[in-house]
Amino acid sequence: IPSYNNIKWTSDPVDLNVEGKGDHNEHLVILHNSTNPRQILKMVLRVDTFHESYRLLFYSPFWILNRTELQLEFQIENNRAFIEVAQTPFLVCPDKFGSDANKKGQLRLYSTEQGDNATNWSEKFSLDVIKSTGMASCKVPNDRTYMVCVDIVTCSFGLTKIVTLSPSVVIINKSTMEIEVVETVSDKEQDKWGPLNPEQIIPFWPHNIKEGVMRVRYTHNRVTSSPFMMNQKHRTLLRMDDEERPAIYVEVTATDFDGVRVIFGDYKIGDAPLLLVNCLKKDPISFCQVDDVRAQVLPPLNYVYYTWSDPLKPRELVISCGSKKKTVELTPQCGFLGQDGDHNVSYTTFVDGVQTVLLFSDDTKVIEAASGMPSLAESMGQRVQIGIHDIGLSIVNDITREEMLYISLNKSKVVWTETRKSRVRPLSHDINIHLEELYRT
Structure with missing residues (x-):
């Protein structure tokens, strides 16, 4: 590998006549830094025979993308990897790459505000999924909890899982003004004001996401807005005591699995509530x-x-x-x-x-x-309610009179779930039936 992390990597010899691990004949390949042989990189080589020829698939089981702008440590089955802040993916290959056991991941962050001290390890999350988006929490003793969005997808190649780690709160400045933001708790500023240039995106690590209150101000004159919620979905126009820019637009999008986006913009028609x-x-x-x-x-x-x-x-x-x-x-x-x-x-x-x-x-x-409403003096005398239990759509070839495709939308079964450590899981079949009976009675 000539240029991964700007390093030339050279592997140890691999004997293709030796049977590899698992049903897919996979070999663990150890690559060494050409200038520092102690630094190694692990990859997987899958060997197939096709028409009396070897077909080689060379891949890394996991790509880790660090979008937190903080240094972090990622752990899979006691295999730890220290990941710097970088735009390129970090390749991770656990020792038991061919194991059928469910693989779990954990992470912890290194914050400069904590003097490069590490947070506690997050709860474990599954990596054996085709597509998953969730949250992981990394706690700092007696301080704050860092919430990280964990997005897992399978690449088009089909053998690599791409794990993207990003902050749960992101600030986006779509206005033409330089602005600054700060979190407040009981009307007290929790950190220094964080600057944002126009069209800039920055991560934001709140001290108290449950209370979730923020202020914004213009950089050039320090004109400050009233506090507003940053952990609930809403949009509004914030009053600013400034003659040229008397208001700034803010929109907050928030989901349980994809975090919070706080977006600022210039005033335009329709922004006023x-x-x-x-x-x-x-x-x-x-x-x-x-x-x-x-x-x-x-x-x-x-x-x-x-x-x-x-x-x-x-x-x-x-x-x-x-x-x-x-x-x-x-x-x-x-x-x-x-x-x-x-x-x-x-x-x-x-x-x-x-x-x-x-x-x-x-x-x-x-x-x-x-x-567009009827007269205020008129009252509703009739009501028509239409309910559709199931919907079916059939696509038929008119010439051959054959059904090509049938799609049906049916009412799903009732599934009771529980939330543990920010992850939603369905209850067992017996408990689900018992809860549904109690609910209906």
């Missing part, structure tokens, strides 16, 4: 976020884009007109705010393209036209 439109000719509308005492006033025949003053509080709006007050959730709906003098004030919440709109009017025709 709400557009308020006052179609009343004489009456103003007052509004504020729930638990906020700072009310704003929308004059008659005006509109305004609105974002939450505190992203951590309930995202509901308190609206009032005259003496009438109501709390509104931002879900598609129609309703009455109340009677003001000789006319009824109605409202509707609907989505126009990508923008959520809250519209006020005393004309029900305007409400109906804007929302």
